[in-house]
Amino acid sequence: MTITEPAGPIGTAPFTTEPLSDDRLTALVRALRPVLADDQILLAKTDRYNRARVPAPFPVHRWAERVPDVVVMPTSTEQVAAVVRIANEMRIPVVPRDGGTGLTDGAVPHRRGIVVDVKKMNQIHELDLVNRTVTVGTGISMMKLNERLAKHGLFYPDDPASYPCSLVGGRIGTSGWSLIGSRYGHTRDLVLSFDHVLPTGDVLHVGDGIGRKISKSSSGYSLKHLFMGHQGTLGIATKATLKLFPKPEAELSPFWAFDNYEDAHACTGALARAGVATFAGAVLFDEHKVAYLRRDDEAYIPQPADVRALVCSVMYGYEDEVRAGGKRLFRIAKEHGARYLGDEISEGDWAARHDRYATPLHGRTKDGQVIPMSWHCEDAAVNFSAVPAVSRAWHEILADLRRKTDVFDDWGMFAYTSAATGVDYLTEIDVGIWEQRLDDKAWAAWVKAKRDIGAVALAHGGSMSACHGSCREGEVDLVPEELGRGFDVMLDVKRSLDPNNIMNPGKYLLDRAYGRDTTDENR
Amino acid sequence: MRTDDQPTGPSASAPYRFAEQHTPPAPVRVSEVAQTTFEHVYEVDPRLMEVHVLQQVFPNWDTLRIMRSRADHLAWMHTHFAEKVITGSEILAEIERESTPVPPPL
Numbered sequence: 001m002t003i004t005e006p007a008g009p010i011g012t013a014p015f016t017t018e019p020l021s022d023d024r025l026t027a028l029v030r031a032l033r034p035v036l037a038d039d040q041i042l043l044a045k046t047d048r049y050n051r052a053r054v055p056a057p058f059p060v061h062r063w064a065e066r067v068p069d070v071v072v073m074p075t076s077t078e079q080v081a082a083v084v085r086i087a088n089e090m091r092i093p094v095v096p097r098d099g100g101t102g103l104t105d106g107a108v109p110h111r112r113g114i115v116v117d118v119k120k121m122n123q124i125h126e127l128d129l130v131n132r133t134v135t136v137g138t139g140i141s142m143m144k145l146n147e148r149l150a151k152h153g154l155f156y157p158d159d160p161a162s163y164p165c166s167l168v169g170g171r172i173g174t175s176g177w178s179l180i181g182s183r184y185g186h187t188r189d190l191v192l193s194f195d196h197v198l199p200t201g202d203v204l205h206v207g208d209g210i211g212r213k214i215s216k217s218s219s220g221y222s223l224k225h226l227f228m229g230h231q232g233t234l235g236i237a238t239k240a241t242l243k244l245f246p247k248p249e250a251e252l253s254p255f256w257a258f259d260n261y262e263d264a265h266a267c268t269g270a271l272a273r274a275g276v277a278t279f280a281g282a283v284l285f286d287e288h289k290v291a292y293l294r295r296d297d298e299a300y301i302p303q304p305a306d307v308r309a310l311v312c313s314v315m316y317g318y319e320d321e322v323r324a325g326g327k328r329l330f331r332i333a334k335e336h337g338a339r340y341l342g343d344e345i346s347e348g349d350w351a352a353r354h355d356r357y358a359t360p361l362h363g364r365t366k367d368g369q370v371i372p373m374s375w376h377c378e379d380a381a382v383n384f385s386a387v388p389a390v391s392r393a394w395h396e397i398l399a400d401l402r403r404k405t406d407v408f409d410d411w412g413m414f415a416y417t418s419a420a421t422g423v424d425y426l427t428e429i430d431v432g433i434w435e436q437r438l439d440d441k442a443w444a445a446w447v448k449a450k451r452d453i454g455a456v457a458l459a460h461g462g463s464m465s466a467c468h469g470s471c472r473e474g475e476v477d478l479v480p481e482e483l484g485r486g487f488d489v490m491l492d493v494k495r496s497l498d499p500n501n502i503m504n505p506g507k508y509l510l511d512r513a514y515g516r517d518t519t520d521e522n523r
Numbered sequence: 524m525r526t527d528d529q530p531t532g533p534s535a536s537a538p539y540r541f542a543e544q545h546t547p548p549a550p551v552r553v554s555e556v557a558q559t560t561f562e563h564v565y566e567v568d569p570r571l572m573e574v575h576v577l578q579q580v581f582p583n584w585d586t587l588r589i590m591r592s593r594a595d596h597l598a599w600m601h602t603h604f605a606e607k608v609i610t611g612s613e614i615l616a617e618i619e620r621e622s623t624p625v626p627p628p629l
């Protein structure tokens with residue numbers, strides 16, 4: 001097929017990773033000036049480089065290839081819409097960015113262009129104490145929001161392990177997963193509605209029906225889910241109305257030790273299936289995770305050798321309900337051969353789960369020497385019954401990589417309940433990556449491993465991601481396989497909402513909607 | 524360490540003496556790969572930090588500051604998420620009490 005690149009503002013944004021020419025950049029900045037104040041348009045190298053990556057390890061020698069041309073920091077929906085309109089007219093890529101903590105490269109400007117950083121849109125617009133909702137700018141963090149809500153005895157329970165630094169808009173863009181989602185639901189359940197700027201610059205209100213504060217409507221298509229989890233490829237959420245709960249009176253977070261993985265797995269299932277109303281989640285740590293923690297984690301170094309797997313469970317609610325539910329869960333744990341690990345670990349480790357940036361950023365060479373490493377996490381959604389088989393297969397993939405090179409270190413696996421009934425688990429394997437040594441060869445090996453990891457999840461009837469998304473090299477190749485005919489629908493939706501491919505282009509193989517397969521470009 | 528406890532050791536306002544600050548308590552081996560100095564302060568076995576990452580020397584006050592601020596952080600997180608923490612040992616004690624047969628009245 002012959003492809004003619006568009007020369008100017010006709011057709012789609014060019015499929016290029018080259019920076020804008022000086023003329024185009026000057027024209028862009030000139031067009032932005034009437035819309036934004038000078039300090040809302042950032043051109044300095046540091047401002048742009050800092051918004052060129054996310055925490056997921058990548059070949060750092062290629063950092064310069066993904067630096068945006070301009071960063072803008074709008075303060076209102078109108079400003080976002082105006083910026084997007086300009087970008088659409090000029091066929092310049094736009095990438096929404098919130099906390100920048102996403103692990104699938106969603107906020108990385110693969111085609112450069114304009115990064116729309118929404119952090120200045122962090123206001124609380126309305127607190128409705130009667131209907132129990134809050135309306136916020138999407139640049140606010142859940143932690144800052146909850147500090148304000150606590151004064152009213154209220155709580156917004158979206159609790160990722162990046163809780164202090166991921167923001168409401170990024171949660172919408174990824175359709176995030178929450179540690180305590182088994183009690184309160186995940187981002188899609190907690191966000192009632194939002195204002196959304198489409199790739200053409202039109203503004204749409206997305207909710208159940210047209211409602212702002214409606215949690216269930218049957219009117220029209222359910223568009224809310226479509227405009228969540230799209231990784232910024234369908235537009236930018238600017239103002240969101242969220243569901244609120246009473247701030248919990250009590251928390252209980254027991255950790256139990258097991259001398260084998262099978263009992264721990266069975267126990268996790270039994271805890272989740274018990275139907276305890278205050279049950280907010282359970283986490284299963286496998287043998288590799290325990291071995292990893294024994295190296296560096298103060299809580300686990302002193303554990304006796306027969307501790308081979310762990311389970312933690314957490315409950316939130318009124319004190320009397322938590323106590324009653326807690327007794328039931330303790331009895332279940334005992335029936336499965338659990339040993340309570342004590343109050344110190346139980347409380348300390350649970351409190352640390354809300355902020356996994358505290359992960360020790362070092363690993364080991366095969367001969368045991370400490371090396372600096374970045375943390376990566378591959379996640380999938382897997383049914384309870386499939387968790388052991390998926391875990392075994394994933395560790396084999398990692399073992400194979402490690403046999404070849406010290407760049408990768410297996411940091412073990414967690415399986416977290418996604419729902420109160422225990423149907424499926426966010427299953428994650430944590431991998432230490434020696435980022436400074438991640439040359440093109442090691443990166444290619446890693447991309448293949450990621451693809452294999454995704455394929456295992458699919459082969460066991462799961463989905464390739466429970467929380468991060470599947471945009472990165474490796475797993476993205478399998479998205480058409482996972483979604484089947486649904487992937488064609490994605491292409492149709494993308495083309496009709498973003499006729500010029502300006503909104504976060506190059507993600508999710510969506511270039512195919514414009515007659516171009518860029519899967520292997522720039523690899 | 525319980526989050527409401529603090530690690531032992533000199534307080535932040537104790538007088539600063541260089542030699543003292545650079546003499547941590549004698550290390551005690553706790554596993555194949557780790558040792559402790561102050562109570563609850565774990566360190567990687569220095570023999571494993573000789574090639575790619577070298578161990579840094581911290582004055583004692585800084586080691587303790589890091590430990591204390593971690594404890595503060597965890598305590599803060601608890602109160603941020605719930606008014607009160609119920610301990611597992613309380614629940615276990617309740618279960619124990621309930622399962623102990625009540626002696627028949629004399």
Ligand SMILES: Cc1cc2nc3c(=O)[nH]c(=O)nc-3n(C[C@H](O)[C@H](O)[C@H](O)COP(=O)(O)OP(=O)(O)OC[C@H]3O[C@@H](n4cnc5c(N)ncnc54)[C@H](O)[C@@H]3O)c2cc1C
Binds near residue numbers: 095159165174
């Ligand atoms: C230590 C750590 C722990 C983590 N734990 C979890 C976890 O438990 N659960 C979980 O779900 N994730 C977790 N993550 C991943 C990440 O925090 C989530 O994906 C989070 O939702 C991203 O939010 P952000 O504000 O950082 O978004 P960003 O990284 O800035 O953006 C994420 C995606 O959303 C798009 N986007 C950003 N803003 C908007 C907007 N306003 N409108 C539309 N699209 C937008 C971006 O283009 C990008 O594709 C973790 C990450 C780290 C580093």
